[in-house]
Amino acid sequence: MLFRSGREHLEAIAFLRDLTTTLHDEFPDALLIAEDSSLFPGVTQPVSQGGLGFDYKWNLGWMHDSLRYFSEDPLFRRHHHAVLPAIAAYSRRERGLLALSHDEVVHGKRSLFGRMPGDDWQRLANLRLLLAWQWTHPGAKLLFMGTELANPDEWDHQKSLPWDRLELPSVQGLLHLIGDLNRLYRECAALHADDTNGQNLRFIACNDALRSVTVFERKDRDQRLVIVLNATPVVRERYTLGLPSPGVWQEIFNSDSRLYGGSDVGNLGAITARRDPAMGEPCSATIRLPPLSALILSARS
Helix, strand or coil: CCCCCCCCCCHHHHHHHHHHHHHHHCCCCCCECCCCCCCCCCCCCCCCCCCCCEEEEEEEHHHHHHHHHHHHHHCCCCCCCHHHHHHHHHCCCCEEEEEEEEHHHHCCCCCHHHHHHCCCHHHHHHHHHHHHHHCCCCCCCEEECHHCCCCCCCCCCCCCHHHHHHHHHHHHHHHHHHHHHHHHHEEEEEEEECCCCCEEEEEEEEEECCEEEEEEEECCCEEEEEEECCCCCCCCEEEEEEECCEEEEEEECCCHHHHCCCCCCCCCCEEEEEEEEEHHHHHHHEEEEEEEEEEEECCCC
16 A cells, blocks of 8 residues: 555545445444544545545544543632533534543543542532533433443453442432433434534533533524533522523423432522523523532423
8 A cells, every 4th residue: 555645544545435335335224433533534524525434433532621621620620611612612523422431441540430529429410510511512422331330440341340339329310310311312402413513502601710600502493402511519599691582491401400419409490581681692590500510401482
């Protein structure tokens, strides 16, 4: 094989295009995922448009930067507040697979639960918040086995997973949370309809570094969701939230719910937005933000 000018191996590119085209033709239900850490463009673009033809590309940047942010002590997250918007910006380049994989729970990196800051309650709350961020960000989702058990130890291929942790109320709450996130992902078109490049993710507020609050919107033709992340263990009792439309917004998900092992701080299931501009939006509402939490609000049609 020959190398041409530049860094690209043209014969390898041609081979991958032939491979993905043939596999999609012969096995239409096959899912092709590229684990690629290069900046080569168009990995998930169709071959007919000059791409490589993969269905998804492992979004390594999402994994590394998200874990870096959520592993920070909440006291210092204000200094890293630009990380989440930056993740969303570069994730639009490809159709991404959001993986919390085996690479991140071995070789001294600690388990995901072990990497979260704070005491055990805060670690679980941080883990719930990380998972909510994963499910509300555009892209396919992948968890490494044992994440749902909040395993305090690194993964060891020579040992069984700690299945006895299933008896813990906190782990049962985490399992409940993952099940509800999966249900919402299936039922809410706004969370999955535009997972090709995340163009339906729009940040409403990403400048509140002092309180580490991030607000963004996911919408579809028939549905509008607003997601609020509070990345500190502080309850914000009267937080003014900008919203794109007036009326009742249902709180369809709260990672701080007692069902998940949280402190059950919330908004009694719904809030009402009035025509009072805030955060650059035409409407606003005063809400309670639970500690280390994610809220998903849905505009009532």
